[in-house]
Amino acid sequence: MEADHPLRYRLPVVPAPAADERLSSWLARLAALYGVTVGGLLEHFGIGERPSSSDFIGDLEWRLGAGEAAAIAAATGQSLDALRAMTFAELRPRARGLVARRGRRICPACADNPAIKRKSEALPWVFWCPRHGARMRPLHGPALADRFCGEALARLDPFAQRGAARLGAWASEEEDGDASATPSLVSLLDFLTASYRRPSPPKLVEIPGATFRERRFHEALSRLVPRQTLPVVVPEYDRAAPVFAKAVAPGLSALARGSLLQTYALAVGLGRLSDAPVAEAVKALAASDAEGEARLCGILRSWPAPLRRRIESERRKRAPPRAVGLALHWCRGSERDDVWRRLATDLVAENAERLAGLGAEAKIGALMRLAEARKHAPVSKTPVQSH
Numbered sequence: 141m142e143a144d145h146p147l148r149y150r151l152p153v154v155p156a157p158a159a160d161e162r163l164s165s166w167l168a169r170l171a172a173l174y175g176v177t178v179g180g181l182l183e184h185f186g187i188g189e190r191p192s193s194s195d196f197i198g199d200l201e202w203r204l205g206a207g208e209a210a211a212i213a214a215a216t217g218q219s220l221d222a223l224r225a226m227t228f229a230e231l232r233p234r235a236r237g238l239v240a241r242r243g244r245r246i247c248p249a250c251a252d253n254p255a256i257k258r259k260s261e262a263l264p265w266v267f268w269c270p271r272h273g274a275r276m277r278p279l280h281g282p283a284l285a286d287r288f289c290g291e292a293l294a295r296l297d298p299f300a301q302r303g304a305a306r307l308g309a310w311a312s313e314e315e316d317g318d319a320s321a322t323p324s325l326v327s328l329l330d331f332l333t334a335s336y337r338r339p340s341p342p343k344l345v346e347i348p349g350a351t352f353r354e355r356r357f358h359e360a361l362s363r364l365v366p367r368q369t370l371p372v373v374v375p376e377y378d379r380a381a382p383v384f385a386k387a388v389a390p391g392l393s394a395l396a397r398g399s400l401l402q403t404y405a406l407a408v409g410l411g412r413l414s415d416a417p418v419a420e421a422v423k424a425l426a427a428s429d430a431e432g433e434a435r436l437c438g439i440l441r442s443w444p445a446p447l448r449r450r451i452e453s454e455r456r457k458r459a460p461p462r463a464v465g466l467a468l469h470w471c472r473g474s475e476r477d478d479v480w481r482r483l484a485t486d487l488v489a490e491n492a493e494r495l496a497g498l499g500a501e502a503k504i505g506a507l508m509r510l511a512e513a514r515k516h517a518p519v520s521k522t523p524v525q526s527h
C-alpha cells in the first residue's frame with residue numbers, strides 16, 4: 141500500500157451494511173461519505189481494472205474474488221463473510237442473469253431509506269419484503285393492489301407464494317424436486333410463455349375503458365397481440381394487464397425482463413401448474429389452434445411420462461363426442477365414404493380379437509354396433525405422448 145493517498149489507510153468511518161443490502165449499494169454509500177465515486181473508491185482499494193465501469197461494479201456482486209474481498213475487508217474492517225453476504229454468490233449461474241442490475245421494485249417500508257438498495261428488490265421472484273413482510277411495489281407504474289381487486293389478490297397470493305418458493309429454491313440449486321414426477325421449472329416457464337394460438341388483433345373486451353371510437357381505432361390498427369399460455373393459466377392477469385403490454389419474453393427471460401405484474405403472474409402460473417399440471421395443460425391445449433397445440437405438445441414431451449399419460453387421457457374424456465351417425469348423415473358421396481372408411485379401419489384395428497372368426501354378416505353387424513357406440517366416444521387430437 142502506498143502511504144501517499146489517505147484512502148489507502150483503513151477508513152476511519154464505515155457505515156455498517158444494512159440488512160439484505162447489496163454490495164453495490166453499500167459501496168455507493170461508502171463512496172458518498174468520502175466524496176468519491178464508487179469507481180474511485182475501488183481504485184483506492186487497489187482493485188478493478190476498469191474501475192469506472194458500472195458493469196465491473198455490478199460484476200463484483202456476482203463474483204467477489206478472494207483478493208478483492210480481502211482488499212475491501214482490510215480497508216473497511218468488514219469481515220469476509222459480511223462482504224460475501226452482500227453478493228449474489230449463493231445463486232446458481234443460470235439464475236444470476238435474472239437479477240436486476242438496478243432494483244425495479246421496492247418495499248414501501250424500506251423506501252424510507254432510499255440510499256439503501258436491498259438484494260430482495262433485485263430478485264424477480266420476491267414479492268414480499270423479507271424484513272417487513274410488506275408487498276413490494278414497482279418503482280414506476282401502478283401497484284399490484286391497483287391492478288387486482290383485494291379478492292383476486294387473496295386468491296392469487298397463495299399460488300404466487302408457491303411459485304416464488306419454487307423459483308427461489310431453483311435459483312439456490314435446491315430444486316427441482318422429484319424429476320420423475322414433477323416437470324422442471326424451466327419447462328413450466330417454457331409452457332407459460334409459449335404461444336397457444338397465432339397472434340391476433342385485440343378483442344373489444346380487451347380494451348377496457350376505451351371509448352367506442354378508440355376501440356374501433358385500435359381494431360383498425362390491427363395490431364397483433366401474441367397469444368401466450370400465461371393468460372390462459374392466469375385469466376386474472378389477462379384481465380388486469382394492458383392488452384399491448386401483456387406479452388412476456390420466452391422462458392427464463394420472462395423473469396429477467398418482466399415487470400412486477402408480469403413476474404407476479406408468472407409465479408402464480410408456476411404455482412397453478414405445480415398444483416394441477418394435468419388440468420392446466422388440458423385447458424391450454426383445448427384453447428389452442430393446431431400450430432399452438434403442436435408447440436405445447438412439444439414442450440410437454442419433456443414432462444414426466446405418467447403426467448403425459450394423464451393429460452392424454454383427460455383430453456380424450458373432455459373432447460367433444462364424435463357423432464358418427466350425424467357425421468354420416470351430413471356427409472355426402474365420397475366424403476361420407478371417407479368418414480366411414482376411416483371409422484371402420486379404426487374399429488377393425490381396435491377390435492381385431494372380437495371380430496376375428498365372425499362371418500361377413502355378423503362382422504358388419506358388429507361393426508355397425510361399435511360405430512353406434514362410438515357416437516359418444518371422444519376424439520383425440522395431437523397425442524401428447526412421444527412416440
Ligand SMILES: [Zn+2]
Binds near residue numbers: 249271273
Ligand atoms: Zn421492507
